[in-house]
Amino acid sequence: MNHRQRIRTRARGRRSAAVATWTAGLGGAALATVFGATLAQQATADPGEPAPAAPPVTSSTSVVPPPQAPADAAAPPGIRPPAQPPVTGHRHHAVARSGGS
Amino acid sequence: MITAAEPLACTRFRALGTTAELVVTDPERLPAAADLLRSVLRAVDEACSRFRDDAEIAALHRHAGSPVRVGPLLAEALRVALRAAEVTGGLVDPTVGQAVCDLGYDRDFGLVARDLAGPVEPAGRVPGWWRITADWSRGEVVVPRGVRLDLGATAKAWAADRASTVVARELGCGVLVGLGGDLAVAGPAPARGWQVAVGDDHAAGTVRDPVIALAGGGLATSSTGCRIWRRAGRTVHHIVDPRTGDIPDSRWRTVTVAAATCADANTASTAAVVLGEQAPVWLAERGLPARLVAVDGDVVRVAGWPDQAEEASV
Numbered sequence: 001m002n003h004r005q006r007i008r009t010r011a012r013g014r015r016s017a018a019v020a021t022w023t024a025g026l027g028g029a030a031l032a033t034v035f036g037a038t039l040a041q042q043a044t045a046d047p048g049e050p051a052p053a054a055p056p057v058t059s060s061t062s063v064v065p066p067p068q069a070p071a072d073a074a075a076p077p078g079i080r081p082p083a084q085p086p087v088t089g090h091r092h093h094a095v096a097r098s099g100g101s
Numbered sequence: 102m103i104t105a106a107e108p109l110a111c112t113r114f115r116a117l118g119t120t121a122e123l124v125v126t127d128p129e130r131l132p133a134a135a136d137l138l139r140s141v142l143r144a145v146d147e148a149c150s151r152f153r154d155d156a157e158i159a160a161l162h163r164h165a166g167s168p169v170r171v172g173p174l175l176a177e178a179l180r181v182a183l184r185a186a187e188v189t190g191g192l193v194d195p196t197v198g199q200a201v202c203d204l205g206y207d208r209d210f211g212l213v214a215r216d217l218a219g220p221v222e223p224a225g226r227v228p229g230w231w232r233i234t235a236d237w238s239r240g241e242v243v244v245p246r247g248v249r250l251d252l253g254a255t256a257k258a259w260a261a262d263r264a265s266t267v268v269a270r271e272l273g274c275g276v277l278v279g280l281g282g283d284l285a286v287a288g289p290a291p292a293r294g295w296q297v298a299v300g301d302d303h304a305a306g307t308v309r310d311p312v313i314a315l316a317g318g319g320l321a322t323s324s325t326g327c328r329i330w331r332r333a334g335r336t337v338h339h340i341v342d343p344r345t346g347d348i349p350d351s352r353w354r355t356v357t358v359a360a361a362t363c364a365d366a367n368t369a370s371t372a373a374v375v376l377g378e379q380a381p382v383w384l385a386e387r388g389l390p391a392r393l394v395a396v397d398g399d400v401v402r403v404a405g406w407p408d409q410a411e412e413a414s415v
Contacts, residue, residue, distance in 0.1 A: 086359050
């Protein structure tokens with residue numbers, strides 16, 4: 001590896017670190033999880049190139065569990081169960097409806 | 102619907118092409134809460150409506166292939182939609198816009214002809230959410246040429262989350278916001294929780310509809326029995342399978358999901374309709390309490406959804 005190649009290698013490393021740092025700074029794990037791939041893709045893509053033909057591969061920096069996901073959940077990042085499951089209600093006390101629209 | 106024992110107040114009105122429902126735990130704050138809700142919904146409509154030429158999202162289509170600067174509201178709506186696509190492996194995809202239009206839903210639903218004669222060939226797999234590129238630091242988004250966005254699977258639910266959070270924060274009371282049957286709650290809940298009836302249609306209930314109580318988060322229902330029309334002799338609806346560009350196989354009539362947010366709940370309920378037979382396992386693996394009603398009326402409950410005997414509550 002000559003001097004010029006070493007400089008390029010260091011620059012690539014700095015760019016990757018900057019993307020990861022910026023992503024984390026946006027608001028933590030969830031945003032990093034969700035947008036890490038998009039940002040990584042954006043950071044490396046030539047604006048003139050056509051859009052990719054397949055989903056991006058999620059980088060290791062983006063595989064962070066969402067803030068409220070239980071530790072033992074098999075859920076992928078982002079799908080968050082409720083803190084408490086719904087319980088039986090009482091018809092006379094219903095205040096709203098959920099249904100198709 | 103509210104009993105005298107509950108110190109709650111509610112109102113409802115039309116917005117985003119459906120019914121907006123608002124319930125607060127402090128009746129005196131209802132007018133102010135309604136103003137806040139209307140303000141949030143107006144802003145969301147101006148940013149995200151695919152039926153308005155002057156909506157901000159329309160600029161992404163007009164300038165397809167080029168970076169377009171978007172405001173923070175549309176940026177957040179897009180992030181929510183892209184996140185939904187990623188966490189469902191593309192089962193919920195905002196690039197279904199053209200497929201939905203091809204089925205005939207190309208204008209406000211009130212103006213869609215209920216019996217369209219022209220045949221339509223499903224376009225096949227939709228372009229794919231990963232084709233949307235963004236530089237969020239610059240607020241710039243690129244929608245490739247030929248890609249049409251439809252944020253319908255997430256935008257209403259996200260708007261409910263956003264509005265409920267704003268009302269609770271600004272007015273300091275408990276609040277439930279429902280948009281077309283997709284509900285978000287925030288702030289302190291009533292003593293009995295937020296009691297919600299669940300059925301096929303948010304606007305028309307029956308005495309057999311179960312009632313559940315929510316402590317927080319969101320609840321969403323996706324249905325293949327509402328917002329339907331005829332196209333070339335078959336009944337179609339607004340939920341498209343991104344893998345085929347067509348409506349999914351008819352397994353579920355209605356899927357209701359509880360989650361940490363309404364956007365998550367609606368993402369999961371839409372994905373479940375698309376998944377069909379695999380939906381109960383998919384939901385259970387994610388710990389998402391859900392109630393699925395099959396086309397033949399059979400009910401499946403997963404991940405802690407109250408059982409049938411409990412549904413008989415009065």
